[in-house]
Amino acid sequence: MRHTISVLVENKSGVLARVAGLFSGRGYNIDSLNVAETEDTTVSRMTIVARGDDKILEQITKQLNRLVDVIKVNDLSTEKHVERELVMIKVSSQPGNRSEIIHIADIFRANIVDVGHEAMIIAVTGNEEKIAALINILNPYGIKEIARSGRVAIVRGK
Amino acid sequence: MKGAKILLECLKKEGVEVMFGISGGSVIDIFDALYDEPAIKYYLTRHEQGAAHAADGYARATGKVGVCIATSGPGATNLVTGIATAYMDSVPIVAITGQVYSHLIGNDAFQEADVTGITRPITKHNYLIKSVEELAVTVKEAFHIARTGRPGPVVIDIAKDAQRTETEFVYPENIKIRGYKPTYSGHPKQIDKAAEIINAAKQPVLYVGGGAIISGAHEELKQLAEKAQIPVTTTLLGLGSFPETHRLSLGMLGMHGTGYANHAVTNCDLLIAVGSRFDDRVTGKLETFAPNAKIIHIDIDPAAISKNVDVDVPIVGDARNILTELTKRIENPSAESWIEQIDAWKKKYPLCYNQGDDIIKPQYVVEQIYEATKGEAIIVTEVGQNQMWAAQFYKYTRPRTFLSSGGLGTMGYGFPAAIGAQVGCPDKIVFDIAGDGSIQMNIQEITTAVANKLPVKVAILNNSFLGMVRQWQDLFYDGRLSGVDLVTNPDFVKVAEAFGATGIRAARPDEVRKAIDKALETPGPVFLDFIVDRSENVFPMVPAGASIHEMIGIIEGMA
Numbered sequence: 042m043r044h045t046i047s048v049l050v051e052n053k054s055g056v057l058a059r060v061a062g063l064f065s066g067r068g069y070n071i072d073s074l075n076v077a078e079t080e081d082t083t084v085s086r087m088t089i090v091a092r093g094d095d096k097i098l099e100q101i102t103k104q105l106n107r108l109v110d111v112i113k114v115n116d117l118s119t120e121k122h123v124e125r126e127l128v129m130i131k132v133s134s135q136p137g138n139r140s141e142i143i144h145i146a147d148i149f150r151a152n153i154v155d156v157g158h159e160a161m162i163i164a165v166t167g168n169e170e171k172i173a174a175l176i177n178i179l180n181p182y183g184i185k186e187i188a189r190s191g192r193v194a195i196v197r198g199k
Numbered sequence: 200m201k202g203a204k205i206l207l208e209c210l211k212k213e214g215v216e217v218m219f220g221i222s223g224g225s226v227i228d229i230f231d232a233l234y235d236e237p238a239i240k241y242y243l244t245r246h247e248q249g250a251a252h253a254a255d256g257y258a259r260a261t262g263k264v265g266v267c268i269a270t271s272g273p274g275a276t277n278l279v280t281g282i283a284t285a286y287m288d289s290v291p292i293v294a295i296t297g298q299v300y301s302h303l304i305g306n307d308a309f310q311e312a313d314v315t316g317i318t319r320p321i322t323k324h325n326y327l328i329k330s331v332e333e334l335a336v337t338v339k340e341a342f343h344i345a346r347t348g349r350p351g352p353v354v355i356d357i358a359k360d361a362q363r364t365e366t367e368f369v370y371p372e373n374i375k376i377r378g379y380k381p382t383y384s385g386h387p388k389q390i391d392k393a394a395e396i397i398n399a400a401k402q403p404v405l406y407v408g409g410g411a412i413i414s415g416a417h418e419e420l421k422q423l424a425e426k427a428q429i430p431v432t433t434t435l436l437g438l439g440s441f442p443e444t445h446r447l448s449l450g451m452l453g454m455h456g457t458g459y460a461n462h463a464v465t466n467c468d469l470l471i472a473v474g475s476r477f478d479d480r481v482t483g484k485l486e487t488f489a490p491n492a493k494i495i496h497i498d499i500d501p502a503a504i505s506k507n508v509d510v511d512v513p514i515v516g517d518a519r520n521i522l523t524e525l526t527k528r529i530e531n532p533s534a535e536s537w538i539e540q541i542d543a544w545k546k547k548y549p550l551c552y553n554q555g556d557d558i559i560k561p562q563y564v565v566e567q568i569y570e571a572t573k574g575e576a577i578i579v580t581e582v583g584q585n586q587m588w589a590a591q592f593y594k595y596t597r598p599r600t601f602l603s604s605g606g607l608g609t610m611g612y613g614f615p616a617a618i619g620a621q622v623g624c625p626d627k628i629v630f631d632i633a634g635d636g637s638i639q640m641n642i643q644e645i646t647t648a649v650a651n652k653l654p655v656k657v658a659i660l661n662n663s664f665l666g667m668v669r670q671w672q673d674l675f676y677d678g679r680l681s682g683v684d685l686v687t688n689p690d691f692v693k694v695a696e697a698f699g700a701t702g703i704r705a706a707r708p709d710e711v712r713k714a715i716d717k718a719l720e721t722p723g724p725v726f727l728d729f730i731v732d733r734s735e736n737v738f739p740m741v742p743a744g745a746s747i748h749e750m751i752g753i754i755e756g757m758a
């Protein structure tokens with residue numbers, strides 16, 4: 042099963058390596074990882090998406106809690122939360138099919154952020170299904186490159 | 200004040216009295232400060248691994264934080280095995296390493312190694328200090344982290360310029376680490392639940408690990424065991440947490456545990472784990488480990504709970520507090536028939552060996568050391584058969600008297616750890632029970648013992664083999680002995696003498712006790728070279744992957 046783990050950590054050097062080490066040391070790949078400062082500049086939030094059986098993820102979560110630089114760990118799979126990802130897609134496009142692609146982008150509420158002679162860049166935010174659907178539909182035009190922010194997530198307010 | 204001096208001031212504030220290590224370019228400023236610092240006694244070891252193990256042995260024997268120091272690069276990397284050993288067994292040590300000038304870090308400077316990177320997975324926490332301003336608060340944090348909660352090693356890597364720069368010395372009164380708050384008192388509801396199960400149990404067993412010793416819970420453990428009439432088995436690292444001379448003691452369990460401990464665990468209806476972690480060397484085949492038992496697990500580390508087995512009642516907290524609370528709630532002792540059953544198993548499956556007239560059995564040596572020291576020595580071990588015989592045939596009655604590398608199983612641990620233990624406990628007899636293979640892994644530390652007049656006694660159970668591996672090859676690899684023959688060993692008596700220590704050899708059973716007595720009368724370090732039966736195996740033994748009651752080499756007593 043896929044888990045989204047939200048980790049609040051000290052905003053210090055070395056913390057990322059400690060966290061990543063818990064996954065790599067067990068031979069687990071991280072699907073996505075996002076790190077940035079929070080409202081408190083001394084604290085960063087890491088959002089980690091990883092696959093693994095529940096027992097192993099539980100073990101990793103406990104090990105995360107053991108790290109001195111880790112302030113709080115939340116496995117969001119068990120909580121009501123909102124998650125988004127930002128993706129930029131560089132897709133081949135010629136003058137002939139530009140408007141078609143722009144139209145698709147509109148439907149997905151994506152933005153065209155750059156247009157060149159042979160390609161354009163589309164930026165989209167959304168959840169996993171929406172992004173997968175957009176990529177799927179753009180595929181026939183020829184996707185040159187994709188850059189993804191990795192998932193970010195936050196627990197719903199009460 | 201210079202950073203180097205600040206460091207020593209901080210160490211004194213933390214109560215540090217001794218330090219083990221080797222100097223070098225990146226720590227020379229610290230050694231310069233040490234030059235006029237009488238309050239910290241420095242022990243120059245002959246290898247940094249020896250320094251780390253000595254700090255570890257000091258910590259295990261005294262309960263205080265052990266400190267070691269090494270220079271950058273090779274000095275620091277030589278500490279690594281010692282740090283990993285301490286990590287696996289939750290031993291509080293602080294390792295101080297020098298680092299190259301901060302502006303050179305990352306440039307492949309001379310003797311540069313990424314020490315925080317290398318030690319990250321084998322420390323409880325580590326620090327790289329690039330500025331003198333961070334020094335005092337970091338040392339304070341490091342000691343706090345090393346000694347509290349589930350203890351463990353902490354590395355402080357200090358750039359050379361931070362040691363040389365001056366700043367005002369202020370030692371913080373308090374520190375706040377928001378991500379680090381160990382839980383000490385167990386949840387009352389969980390304790391109630393556990394007590395209820397204990398009161399209802401007819402055939403309970405206490406399964407006690409090193410955590411009980413770290414927590415100082417031996418008295419509380421005894422009170423619970425006696426009030427509730429629960430037999431106690433310990434892990435290797437739990438030896439000494441409960442007197443093995445007590446009727447309720449089952450000795451050690453697991454791969455080389457006693458037959459009666461393993462049968463008791465297999466047949467119990469309640470297993471109370473205290474500061475133990477269901478290690479695979481203990482449980483054997485997991486599916487058949489205590490198959491009919493409810494499980495209560497007491498541990499200060501939430502990550503240790505439900506890692507290997509599903510637990511009915513987890514209690515996170517300090518063993519000593521929790522055992523006290525549990526004892527208050529005990530109403531019903533276990534069934535008398537259970538204790539009688541245990542007595543019967545003890546008669547049926549005693550630990551035994553046959554000592555003839557000609558060849559020394561290694562177990563006999565351990566028993567004779569027990570007799571000669573009246574069970575009051577600190578026993579340190581190497582790894583292999585020697586370690587298991589030391590565990591089986593010496594009766595431990597007090598905590599912190601059995602020191603051994605359990606988790607990592609580090610050959611070469613014993614001798615330097617014994618040196619550290621002797622430094623911490625100058626009035627105690629300290630014996631390293633060694634194999635001829637292991638002793639050669641840190642044999643250079645004999646100089647440290649001689650130079651500091653530390654009367655550590657080393658009993659080499661000399662079978663001219665890497666014995667434990669030879670045993671596996673004999674039992675499970677059709678006797679195809681590969682890479683285990685040590686017939687080209689040096690003459691250990693001469694080695695001892697060459698280093699300025701005393702060497703004594705015993706090759707016949709009737710020489711054993713005399714040799715031990717002579718060693719005990721001899722001041723300074725002594726190597727005892729016991730030429731023992733080459734083919735002796737450690738029994739009983741649970742083959743890898745078997746259930747713990749399926750032991751081989753078990754000899755039935757007179758039942």
Ligand SMILES: Cc1ncc(C[n+]2csc(CCOP(=O)(O)OP(=O)(O)O)c2C)c(N)n1
Binds near residue numbers: 584633636660668
């Ligand atoms: C540093 C290290 N290397 C290798 C091993 C693997 N190992 C475990 S026991 C053993 C043999 C130990 O031989 P010896 O010290 O002579 O003790 P004996 O078993 O004969 O008592 C070996 C090689 C180890 N535990 N530690």
